[in-house]
Amino acid sequence: MKVIVRIPTPLLSLTGGQKEVEAVGETIMEVIEDLERKYPGMKERLCDEEGRLRRFINFFVNDEDIRFLDNENTKLKDGDVVSIVPAIAGGYDKESMGGGDHA
Amino acid sequence: MFVKGLRCRECGRAYPKEPIFVCEWCFGPLEVDYDYEAIKRNFNRNELEKRPPTLWRYRELLPIDGEPSFGLTSGYTPFIEAKNLAEALGIKRCYIKDDSVNHPTLSFKDRVVAVALTKAKEFGFKTVACASTGNLANAVASHSRKGFDCYVFIPADLEPSKIISSSIYGVNVVAVEGNYDEVNRLCAEIAMRYRWAFVNVNLRPYYAEGSKTYGFEIAEQLGFRLPKHIVIPAASGSLVTKIYKGFKEFYELGLVKEFNTRFHIAQAEGCAPIVHAFREGSNIIKPVKPKTIAKSIAIGNPADGVYALEVVRKTGGVAEAVTDEEVIEGIKLLAETEGIFTETAGGVTVSVTKKLIQRGIIPKDEEVVVCITGNGLKTQEVVANSLRSLIKVKPTLEDFKKKIKAGGE
Numbered sequence: 001m002k003v004i005v006r007i008p009t010p011l012l013s014l015t016g017g018q019k020e021v022e023a024v025g026e027t028i029m030e031v032i033e034d035l036e037r038k039y040p041g042m043k044e045r046l047c048d049e050e051g052r053l054r055r056f057i058n059f060f061v062n063d064e065d066i067r068f069l070d071n072e073n074t075k076l077k078d079g080d081v082v083s084i085v086p087a088i089a090g091g092y093d094k095e096s097m098g099g100g101d102h103a
Numbered sequence: 104m105f106v107k108g109l110r111c112r113e114c115g116r117a118y119p120k121e122p123i124f125v126c127e128w129c130f131g132p133l134e135v136d137y138d139y140e141a142i143k144r145n146f147n148r149n150e151l152e153k154r155p156p157t158l159w160r161y162r163e164l165l166p167i168d169g170e171p172s173f174g175l176t177s178g179y180t181p182f183i184e185a186k187n188l189a190e191a192l193g194i195k196r197c198y199i200k201d202d203s204v205n206h207p208t209l210s211f212k213d214r215v216v217a218v219a220l221t222k223a224k225e226f227g228f229k230t231v232a233c234a235s236t237g238n239l240a241n242a243v244a245s246h247s248r249k250g251f252d253c254y255v256f257i258p259a260d261l262e263p264s265k266i267i268s269s270s271i272y273g274v275n276v277v278a279v280e281g282n283y284d285e286v287n288r289l290c291a292e293i294a295m296r297y298r299w300a301f302v303n304v305n306l307r308p309y310y311a312e313g314s315k316t317y318g319f320e321i322a323e324q325l326g327f328r329l330p331k332h333i334v335i336p337a338a339s340g341s342l343v344t345k346i347y348k349g350f351k352e353f354y355e356l357g358l359v360k361e362f363n364t365r366f367h368i369a370q371a372e373g374c375a376p377i378v379h380a381f382r383e384g385s386n387i388i389k390p391v392k393p394k395t396i397a398k399s400i401a402i403g404n405p406a407d408g409v410y411a412l413e414v415v416r417k418t419g420g421v422a423e424a425v426t427d428e429e430v431i432e433g434i435k436l437l438a439e440t441e442g443i444f445t446e447t448a449g450g451v452t453v454s455v456t457k458k459l460i461q462r463g464i465i466p467k468d469e470e471v472v473v474c475i476t477g478n479g480l481k482t483q484e485v486v487a488n489s490l491r492s493l494i495k496v497k498p499t500l501e502d503f504k505k506k507i508k509a510g511g512e
Contacts (some may be wrong), residue, residue, distance in 0.1 A: 005122065010127055010130070030310065045129065046129065048113075048114075048129075054113065054129050054130065054131070055131070055162040055409060056113060056125075056126075056129065056130040056131045056132065057129075064369070065390070067387050067389050067390075068389065071387070086125065088125055088130070088132055088291075088406055102363050
């Protein structure tokens, strides 16, 4: 599946400033692996040492929080938009984000 | 003085003492990092007992560098053995830590704001602000009247008396058309663009430390020991984690001998994301849309929810919720037994305590501290329709006798 991933401001240095990038994967986890191949260093920012999603980063698929879906195993389809949003640092750059979150 | 810097709670990266709150690496929240060895040399029971009864008596354990400049009369609120409430609940001993009479704005928020504004002054901010469900706005508005421009952001549908309790200080009260989580999101966006001190956004690591004093006082007022059980209302979850941290610091500094307190969390059914995660055995706090009369704790997306849940689980506690009807019953029970009129959050805490005793989670032969954090005068609307009606009489003895069949004549 080919999806669009929205990158939050603090991670733009890894994508060379691109606010939206393409990635391939059946699930969120596979998309992260693909991002890591294209933009090395991405995975350690998004996942902890055990490979689990970091607790203070929220992922949205088409504006739905994946905590309401199937978390890192959430299935994706072609054209889905995946937004990566730091949980407590809402509003870095509204244009590039799915939304802020709590503080 | 005793603050080394900030540290990420998740990945442990160190940061300097600045008005920042998020780890740039893993996006976790930043926490104040103290030099406990130095504190140990400067802070002990003898020294403590000589100090004035305010929250600043614990200043070595608070994240300021200079002298305290705000909240100089806040804290050290009454700690009461609630014998009538204990009898009504059927438990051996029950204590109330009563921040409904904290000075000057009648909630535990006087504590956090005292620390946050002292820090805002140290950082050289000219404007202070907050996102609030009411009590925090009251405290920021009151304490900031000298020395800062002030903007408080609240959900537009708050209880009228809570709004007036901010407006009275002549500050800018911004009523946002949305719930608290939306207010908070807006404030986070403003905080990124304006050089303002949002006490619970960019000053949050410092601000939150003020809540520890609620725990320090409980330990001190119990005679330098910690209770077996404590029931704490949870909104963002910060108070729970900070009372825990306060108890732990007293234990590690040798001020109390044992630390085996079980931490219980109280929420309203209409906004109980932490309770839901606890019931489901999950580590993920799923945000909810709040729908409860307990507006002061109606946070659907709790910032410190995961940490609050960890405290409950590792101390053998429970997270429990009660209905809005039970909230009102709780407010009335505390008023009728102990003469303390608390707000809705206090009603939540009293009723959850009752439930935990009935379920045997808090055994009847043990003791419990019930955390009362706000004042009922600010939310009178919620109980107005569930009280006994007035006895109306003409100003004559005859009419009085007709209406009131009481003995004593």
